[in-house]
Amino acid sequence: MSQSLLFGISALFALMPATLVGFRANGGRDALFWATLAVALAGPLAWFVVQMSGAWQTGLSPALWATITASIIIYAGTAGLTDQAWRLAPLVGGYLILIGVVALVWQHAPETAQRVSAPGIWTTVHIVVSVSTYGLVTIAAVSALAAFLQERALKTKQPTRLTRILPSVTDCERLLVKLLVIGEGVLALGLASGIAVNIGSSHTAISLDHKTILTIATFVVIGGLLLAHFRTGVRGRIVTRFVLLAYLLLTLGYPGVKFVTDVLL
Incomplete structure (x- = not known):
């Protein structure tokens, strides 16, 4: 087993404790929550640092692991600054595990964008801003999904174990609007740096x-x-659909382009 694959598997398993802890009936922002979140960050971050230590990589798998790392950092900050964001842990963790599986599967895919030397200052700024934007919109999209699940549970009057943990519809919408405001500002910086x-x-x-x-x-x-x-004051399903549309567009523009160039072509 190669070192790269071993790090990838370890990073993937590191995401699981935080996801499972998020399903606790009486959970909260306690020591266990932060400890498992730290483990979730340490795995992908270690993979990213090791892979980038030799030369800068621009393929699909490194981009996805960078996305996972940025999303965890942003989620941790959001959970620390807001009262209800910690309740998104099951959805955030589950989604990042799915991304990690994709990154692991395509880890050895040939890269059309070869390894290059360390980028210049403006390129570095652009990369950091772009990844941060995608991380912000990722957490916003998860909040939109949580709002959708809560609305459906209320409509059908059939709450599930997951919806009992997730924030209320109002809290989800409030959170995603805050994230979108920040994301729009960071996206503007990304366009400027580009x-x-x-x-x-x-x-x-x-x-x-x-x-x-x-x-x-x-x-x-x-x-x-x-x-x-x-x-x-537009809200509800309209907000949810537009947030998911924005996330789809950003996904097509960031990892989507890398998937086409590295995997399909």
């Missing part, structure tokens, strides 16, 4: 490739949703 990178490399402000177009579309969707929310 322009700086393009100017430095090709002397053009914007490259109209698939990633750029989908990122701009995401920026417009999130901006329109926030504008509608603050002006007209």
Whole structure:
């Protein structure tokens, strides 16, 4: 078994305790919650550091592990700063495990974007901002999914063990709006840093490739949703659907492009 595969499996298993702890009936932000969250962060972070220590990798698997790492960091911060975000642990953990499985399966896929030397300052800023944006919108999308599950449970009058743990619909919507506001600001920084990178490399402000177009579309969707929310008070399923649409666009623009170039082509 290769060292890379061993680290990947270890990182995947590191995500499981936090997910299982999230299903506790009388859970909370106690020592066990934070300890398992620290383990969940340590696994993917160790994999990422080891893989990037030799040369910068731009393939699908490293991108997914970077997404997992960023999402855990953002979720930990959100859980520490808000009262109800800790209740999302089962959904956040379960979704990140799915991403980890995909990353593990495609870990040895050949990369069309080969390993390169350490990126420059603007490229580094752009990468950090882009991954942070995707992490923020990931947690917002999980909040939207939680709101959808709660609405369905209320409508059918059949709550499940999961919906009894998740935040209320109101708390989910409040949380995802906060995350989207921050995500929109960080996404704007990402677009600005991307322009700086393009100017430095090709002397053009914007490259109209698939990633750029989908990122701009995401920026417009999130901006329109926030504008509608603050002006007209739109909420409920409309908010949920638009958040998931924004996440789909961002997914197509970030790991989606890497999947096409590294796996399909």
